[in-house]
Amino acid sequence: MLKQHLQFKLSQKLSPQQIQLMKLIQLPTQAFEQRLKQELEENPALEGGKEENDSIDDEYDDLYNNEPDGDSINTEDINIDEYLSDDEIPDYRTKANNYSADDDEKSVPYAAGTSFNQYLLNQLNTVYLNDEEWSIAEFLVGSVDESGYIRRPLADIMDDLAFTQNIYTDEKTIESVLKVVQALDPPGVAARSLEESLIIQLKRKEPNANIERAILILEKSFDQFTKKHYKKLIQKHSITEDELKGAISEIEKLNPKPGGSYAGNNRIVEHVVPDFSIRIVEGELELTLNGRNAPELHVSKEYNNMLKGFKDSKEKSKSQKDTVMFIKQKLDSAKWFIDAIKQRQQTLLITMSAIMEYQKEYFLTGDERNLRPMILKDIADEIQMDVSTVSRVANSKYVDTPYGTKLIKEYFSESMKNEQGEDVSTKEIKKILETVITEEVKKKPLTDDKLAAILKEKGYPIARRTVAKYREQLGIPVARLRKQI
Structure with missing residues (x-):
């Protein structure tokens, strides 16, 4: 049984202008x-540029907002039906509104120059x-990936x-043709594994005792070499520790990644x-916004004069309407864009100023x-803005400091309590962890358990698992792989 009833629902939707403003805030300077x-x-x-007559905006406001007199042209004079589509379905009904304000219009950059594969074909x-x-050979070259390997059997x-x-x-x-391709530059290209690539590179060098030992180790004991079982390598190949050091030094x-050594001019910088x-x-911090984010813009005086001329005109033809x-549409758009840029500047300065004050001790000492x-919520609460606004500033903007240029989001971190019950940044713990690992004895690197104890x-x-997580985030391998002889 069908029933019909009324339902009131309160919902919040972003206007197109708000979406455009969010996108403007997200854009970095370039x-x-x-x-x-x-x-x-x-x-x-x-x-663009500075306008000599600052009263133009006021003139436009007068033209657009004042009560119309008998001779003026206003929207009531215009037959709205003339400006709607002739289609039975209005244009706005055919457009989807299920997009997110975070959706960006992405364009794919293209760069001219010789590609890596073309470089090999040449x-x-x-x-x-x-x-x-x-x-x-052409097919094999086409199978080489950007790292320089052929990954397929x-x-x-x-x-x-x-x-x-x-x-x-x-x-x-x-395989015989593959040998020809593997003889191309850069050395080690078109290998089917890391082991094969390293051996190809060694064989392209001027032979000596260390290189010969290095080739033998890679050919006969690659697995033990990657796991750094140095004592087993010394016993198996009947060599001294110094001879092993020499071979490892060559490797x-x-x-x-031989493909990474290709310095073609097709790379985008x-x-x-x-x-x-x-x-x-x-002794005090001073924050400035890049001047390129604060352009001088104004509404066209010529367009204001045109609108004023039509206002004073007594003839009301359809072409004039x-x-x-x-x-009016272009003037509205221009005024909105100027206001949006001013709001963007204000939002950027307020957000970065709050971040600077929050991390004042760091910016003063480095x-x-x-x-x-x-x-993000700390700053959002401080400036009374939404978390998404702070995120747009932090994820896409850079700040030049006395200690280098960094992405703003790098200053954000979670908290953790120390033994005194104080909240400390996880970045502080990572820095100490990195320092401890740097100063360790490389012959006996510290395990995650020992690092946790320190x-x-x-x-x-x-x-210990948290130490392992931080170590991986820092890009530091496990103790066994940090071992040196």
């Missing part, structure tokens, strides 16, 4: 400049190969050659432009141990 340039190109009513032109070998490559290239061959032929000079600057002036609607535990002695009672 992206903001591009957005500003785009708006200036698209809206002729918006102009080298193949100097090698004599028959037609079939060339096709196999030769049997799979043989099948692909048959199905996609109509080339029927065997693994032995493919450490090699590149585990991202330059960081600081959005804020913090300086210490007479269309023009008035266009001008000592990471003085970083206070700080989460931190407890220093007043930071944390569990």
